[in-house]
Amino acid sequence: MKTLLTLLAVVMIGCGTTEPTVPSGAKHRISGKITMVPPNVASVGVEVTLDGVRSTVTNDSSQYHFDSVANGSHEVRPSRAGSSFTPASRNVVVADADIANVDFVQAIDRIPYDSVHLIRIPPGSFMMGCNEGDYRCGEISRPRHKVTLTRPFLIGQTEVTQAVWERVMTVNNSRLKNPGNPVTQMPYDSVITFCNRLSELHGLRPVYSGPFGATVVDRTANGYRLPTHAEWEYAAAAGSTTAVSGIPDPTPGSDLESYYKEVDKVAWYRGTFQGAPSAEPLTVGQLRPNAWGLYDVHGNAAELAEGGFIPYTSEDKVDPDFTSSNGVASIKGGSNTPVGSVGSTLVRWFQTDIDRFTAYHYVGFRLVRFE
Numbered sequence: 001m002k003t004l005l006t007l008l009a010v011v012m013i014g015c016g017t018t019e020p021t022v023p024s025g026a027k028h029r030i031s032g033k034i035t036m037v038p039p040n041v042a043s044v045g046v047e048v049t050l051d052g053v054r055s056t057v058t059n060d061s062s063q064y065h066f067d068s069v070a071n072g073s074h075e076v077r078p079s080r081a082g083s084s085f086t087p088a089s090r091n092v093v094v095a096d097a098d099i100a101n102v103d104f105v106q107a108i109d110r111i112p113y114d115s116v117h118l119i120r121i122p123p124g125s126f127m128m129g130c131n132e133g134d135y136r137c138g139e140i141s142r143p144r145h146k147v148t149l150t151r152p153f154l155i156g157q158t159e160v161t162q163a164v165w166e167r168v169m170t171v172n173n174s175r176l177k178n179p180g181n182p183v184t185q186m187p188y189d190s191v192i193t194f195c196n197r198l199s200e201l202h203g204l205r206p207v208y209s210g211p212f213g214a215t216v217v218d219r220t221a222n223g224y225r226l227p228t229h230a231e232w233e234y235a236a237a238a239g240s241t242t243a244v245s246g247i248p249d250p251t252p253g254s255d256l257e258s259y260y261k262e263v264d265k266v267a268w269y270r271g272t273f274q275g276a277p278s279a280e281p282l283t284v285g286q287l288r289p290n291a292w293g294l295y296d297v298h299g300n301a302a303e304l305a306e307g308g309f310i311p312y313t314s315e316d317k318v319d320p321d322f323t324s325s326n327g328v329a330s331i332k333g334g335s336n337t338p339v340g341s342v343g344s345t346l347v348r349w350f351q352t353d354i355d356r357f358t359a360y361h362y363v364g365f366r367l368v369r370f371e
Helices: 162-168 188-201 229-237 256-263
Strands: 027-037 047-050 054-057 063-070 072-079 083-086 090-094 104-108 118-121 124-128 145-149 153-156 302-305 328-332 352-355 368-370
Touching (some): 027 072, 027 090, 072 083, 229 328
Parallel strands (some): 027 104
Antiparallel strands (some): 027 063, 072 090, 083 104, 118 153
């Protein structure tokens, strides 16, 4: 953004000087950058507050600024779930000049694998799906259409881990056992049982009811559930319009190896150039998060979404595809199995049905609930 210009009054003191005097209370800019550890990873979307009242977020260049700041002492404090900052805050004294280089270093804290961490996603509109000619745009994901989500919601910062699952359920059938790995190898009905039990443990109203195979979804409940297709894609995109969130789509004839090297920074997958170190899902939160702080929305474990395959139309939608589809479930985001290459399931707009009564070793899920 362009710097907002503040007009300064020029006051003549006597007849021998032309130096301007900045009046007390003049407005200036405080700006800075947040550097990520490890390096070469952007600190995008970090919230920065000024005096605990005004807030902004870092841009694609990891920079932030506050305009129209009065002279005096001010506190600048960055924050983001799952991160720590050095220093935790900075006291800045503005005295008749802009203050630049109010910088911080961000480190991603280790997320406790047995805890549920949720990120608040604001309401808004986005373009869901893709159009013919977009990168890796299959027929099942067309046409692109406007979707508006009217309610904020909370979504898991990571896929549900085996450690979280084992705190609620008695059996963990994941093929590769590891507390920090996504829980997999469970059918849809086991997942919604987990959601209801966790809701009750946290004093929330369960979402799911009805007999086995005929699930009813209560859209007014505040308990844990699976995301709708639209919620998942909106959260995964985090403001990006590309196939893989935050990474520019390759242009025809461009160097795909360079493109996939960028994808490697955000996704475990069995692609053309990268090979995930295992055909099983890996420990969550190891790669770069998207701009809203969500890990592994591309790759690692494919993620269950509520309802089956939804044929797209060009009409605008408001809070769509909430109701479950009996007999089938669906997955988003791709995985690091051989079927999860960047050429097929990894892209943001991919969707496909799976049998809701079958357990898949590459399918996990991410929790969502309303506030």
